[in-house]
Amino acid sequence: GENVEQHPSTLSVQEGDSAVIKCTYSDSASNYFPWYKQELGKRPQLIIDIRSNVGEKKDQRIAVTLNKTAKHFSLHITETQPEDSAVYFCAAINSGGYQKVTFGTGTKLQVIP
Amino acid sequence: GAVVSQHPSWVICKSGTSVKIECRSLDFQATTMFWYRQFPKQSLMLMATSNEGSKATYEQGVEKDKFLINHASLTLSTLTVTSAHPEDSSFYICSAPRPGTSNNEQFFGPGTRLTVL
Numbered sequence: 001g002e003n004v005e006q007h008p009s010t011l012s013v014q015e016g017d018s019a020v021i022k023c024t025y026s027d028s029a030s031n032y033f034p035w036y037k038q039e040l041g042k043r044p045q046l047i048i049d050i051r052s053n054v055g056e057k058k059d060q061r062i063a064v065t066l067n068k069t070a071k072h073f074s075l076h077i078t079e080t081q082p083e084d085s086a087v088y089f090c091a092a093i094n095s096g097g098y099q100k101v102t103f104g105t106g107t108k109l110q111v112i113p
Numbered sequence: 114g115a116v117v118s119q120h121p122s123w124v125i126c127k128s129g130t131s132v133k134i135e136c137r138s139l140d141f142q143a144t145t146m147f148w149y150r151q152f153p154k155q156s157l158m159l160m161a162t163s164n165e166g167s168k169a170t171y172e173q174g175v176e177k178d179k180f181l182i183n184h185a186s187l188t189l190s191t192l193t194v195t196s197a198h199p200e201d202s203s204f205y206i207c208s209a210p211r212p213g214t215s216n217n218e219q220f221f222g223p224g225t226r227l228t229v230l
Contacts, residue, residue: 034218034219041204041224041226042223042224043206043221043222043223043224044157044206044221046218046219049218089156089157093219099145099210099219100147100159100162101147101157101159101208101219102159103156103157103158104156105155105156106155106156
């Protein structure tokens with residue numbers, strides 16, 4: 001089955017700085033890679049996603065890059081703000097199957113004002 | 114966007130009792146739903162795939178006789194934790210992919226916090 005590794009597990013940045021979270025996956029059949037933000041006790045919220053036929057996607061301060069050959073993808077948050085503080089999960093999905101989501105281990109991001 | 118609800122949002126029960134958690138897709142039909150468990154400070158771990166009209170598919174290490182899943186309609190899947198024990202205390206979340214969309218976005222329920230005393 002799919003295995004998704006995520007680094008770092010914790011990340012502290014000063015407000016205004018950038019944050020980068022990296023993930024690797026094992027199953028070459030995975031072709032959809034969402035990123036979720038989860039606040040304590042809440043459901044995961046999709047913040048950005050990327051498909052395997054795209055190398056990069058950007059939405060305002062958030063961007064995701066994908067290297068399909070190396071099987072890794074990264075989340076980039078620029079101009080971080082205190083409200084960006086949360087736990088972030090990467091995930092990998094094989095959309096050709098049952099679409100089950102394999103999550104990374106999570107990164108706790110703290111943005112220091 | 115698609116909406117998935119869960120009920121209850123939290124439940125406290127005594128050890129040895131059974132607890133049922135409902136997951137509903139409110140504005141779309143879901144032939145497949147997923148159940149996850151999340152322990153504190155950990156990631157979401159897939160427990161099982163719930164399939165409408167057929168048996169659920171359980172992930173390795175998840176006891177199917179302990180975590181009973183029923184997907185009797187296109188909008189409702191239930192997870193019953195039987196003979197619950199303190200180690201079953203966790204945050205249980207369901208999700209469903211919305212069919213007919215061009216992407217594979219999963220829609221998550223708000224989660225159910227289970228505490229077993």
